[in-house]
Amino acid sequence: MQKIIAGICIISMLAGACKKDFTNPSAAPEEDVFTSTQAVTGVAVGLQRIYSTNRAGGIYNLVTANGFTTDELLLRNAGNIPENQLNTGGGSVDGTNTVLANVWSNSNKIIFDANRVIEYAKTMDDKAYASGLIGYVTIFKALAMGSLSMFWEQVPDTTGSLNTNVSFINRQAGFTKIVGWIDEALAAITATPPSSGFLTNIPSGMDIKNALLALKARYALFAGNYDLALTTANLVTAKAVLFRYDPIFPNPVWETATATNNVFQVKDSTLGLPAGLQPNLADKRVPFYAVVATDGNPPRYRLSGFWINNTTPIPVYQMGEIWLIKAECYTRKGDLPSGLTELNRVVTKSPAADSLGVGAGLPPILGPLTQAEQLTIIYQQRCIELFMSGLKLEDMRRFNRPLTERKRNFFPYPFAERDNNPNTPADPAF
Numbered sequence: 424m425q426k427i428i429a430g431i432c433i434i435s436m437l438a439g440a441c442k443k444d445f446t447n448p449s450a451a452p453e454e455d456v457f458t459s460t461q462a463v464t465g466v467a468v469g470l471q472r473i474y475s476t477n478r479a480g481g482i483y484n485l486v487t488a489n490g491f492t493t494d495e496l497l498l499r500n501a502g503n504i505p506e507n508q509l510n511t512g513g514g515s516v517d518g519t520n521t522v523l524a525n526v527w528s529n530s531n532k533i534i535f536d537a538n539r540v541i542e543y544a545k546t547m548d549d550k551a552y553a554s555g556l557i558g559y560v561t562i563f564k565a566l567a568m569g570s571l572s573m574f575w576e577q578v579p580d581t582t583g584s585l586n587t588n589v590s591f592i593n594r595q596a597g598f599t600k601i602v603g604w605i606d607e608a609l610a611a612i613t614a615t616p617p618s619s620g621f622l623t624n625i626p627s628g629m630d631i632k633n634a635l636l637a638l639k640a641r642y643a644l645f646a647g648n649y650d651l652a653l654t655t656a657n658l659v660t661a662k663a664v665l666f667r668y669d670p671i672f673p674n675p676v677w678e679t680a681t682a683t684n685n686v687f688q689v690k691d692s693t694l695g696l697p698a699g700l701q702p703n704l705a706d707k708r709v710p711f712y713a714v715v716a717t718d719g720n721p722p723r724y725r726l727s728g729f730w731i732n733n734t735t736p737i738p739v740y741q742m743g744e745i746w747l748i749k750a751e752c753y754t755r756k757g758d759l760p761s762g763l764t765e766l767n768r769v770v771t772k773s774p775a776a777d778s779l780g781v782g783a784g785l786p787p788i789l790g791p792l793t794q795a796e797q798l799t800i801i802y803q804q805r806c807i808e809l810f811m812s813g814l815k816l817e818d819m820r821r822f823n824r825p826l827t828e829r830k831r832n833f834f835p836y837p838f839a840e841r842d843n844n845p846n847t848p849a850d851p852a853f
Contacts, residue, residue: 457543467540467559467560467625470537470563470564471563473529473532474567475675475737476673477672477675477678478675479525480525481526482676482813484522484525488509488813490695490811491506493695493816494690495811495815496510496688496689497689497691497722498686499684499686499688500685505521505522505523506522506687510830511830516830518835518837518838518840523837524839527840530570531571533567534581535581537561538564540560541557541560541561544557551615551621553611553615554611555617555625558608558617558632559617561605561608562634562739565635568581568598569645571597572598572601573816574816574834575594577591577848578591579591579592581600588845590846591847598645601642602639602642612635626666627667628663628736629739630664637739637745639651639655640656640659640745641740641744644751652748653753656746656748656752659742659745661742662778663778664738668734668735668737674736676737677726677731680726681730688726689726695806696807700802706807708781708783708810711728712726712727712810712811713726728811729811738779741779741809743781743809744814746768747769747808750764750765750804751798755798760790762801763792767787769804770785770786770787771787781808801822805818820832826853831853833853836848
């Protein structure tokens with residue numbers, strides 16, 4: 424991750440409201456940043472740092488906001504005010520919440536800078552380097568808009584110009600917009616594959632094409648386009664695509680929660696699921712994600728899995744997610760046998776058969792099932808397989824889970840946005 428350092432000096436972490444005014448007086452002037460391929464590469468790599476590292480970054484805040492709201496996490500210290508608000512839920516969560524403000528500001532910052540990188544790349548003579556830039560930053564642009572569209576009813580449209588109050592679009596349009604962005608990036612890297620010169624300048628662990636295809640399948644599913652999600656999921660290959668960490672840029676969940684035992688921990692072996700959906704006691708994913716403490720101190724269960732130490736990588740996607748996307752698409756389209764086949768690939772997978780060590784190792788589910796029964800099991804398996812991935816709140820809505828199972832349905836808009844952009848929508852009631 425040391426290559427990210429170049430991007431730190433360029434990118435402002437002080438994003439405000441969506442006037443698209445992300446100036447930072449200590450950063451390089453914008454006209455200087457976007458006239459050098461080396462500097463633009465630094466901006467591109469810096470987007471990975473914004474999304475994947477530190478407490479202000481995308482992953483920590485995504486996991487935190489989603490985890491407390493969907494009952495995955497146990498609060499360890501009520502003095503952590505933003506986390507305590509999310510844990511309490513309802514009206515306790517307001518526009519002052521800094522966890523949500525970080526998701527909002529960093530996501531908009533990523534989209535803004537990704538657009539600038541893409542604009543620059545389109546002017547480059549070296550098309551192989553340019554396609555790498557376009558494909559790479561589109562990964563983070565998609566993840567950023569995905570976070571906004573999962574958490575808020577309406578999201579900023581990104582077609583406005585600098586220093587203007589942007590308008591808003593509904594979140595389903597946000598998911599559809601992501602698919603369009605990814606299609607443009609896939610076209611670029613297909614026409615001219617990224618050069619080795621570009622690939623050596625970005626952090627290891629990133630497979631641009633597979634990441635784009637997996638995210639396209641995810642967000643096409645969230646947009647309700649089951650045919651496209653299914654077709655795209657079939658193109659994803661079983662290859663680990665990872666955010667890697669080191670002692671300088673450690674795993675952000677480990678750094679803030681696991682290492683301190685003072686912010687949050689996994690709730691318990693139920694993984695936050697209600698009666699009737701809780702994991703089978705023999706499910707090997709439970710001890711992967713929630714290990715029993717051996718130090719004699721509370722709580723009984725501790726974070727494990729992708730947050731067990733400072734250098735543990737976090738996946739961009741898991742193959743279990745891809746199979747569950749296929750299972751859901753087949754099932755919603757009425758092809759229950761094919762859906763059950765894909766579902767059982769997840770249920771029967773052993774930890775040893777998974778490159779990330781995630782596996783239930785259970786007997787297959789026997790049919791026939793009704794469509795409703797099969798969808799409920801798919802939801803359950805998504806909650807277990809993709810525990811603390813930040814996707815559960817979106818899943819709860821898509822599978823029509825009772826509102827009583829979550830502490831918010833959508834989040835209020837940060838005050839920084841409302842105070843500076845008159846186009847900010849009204850906050851949701853819950």
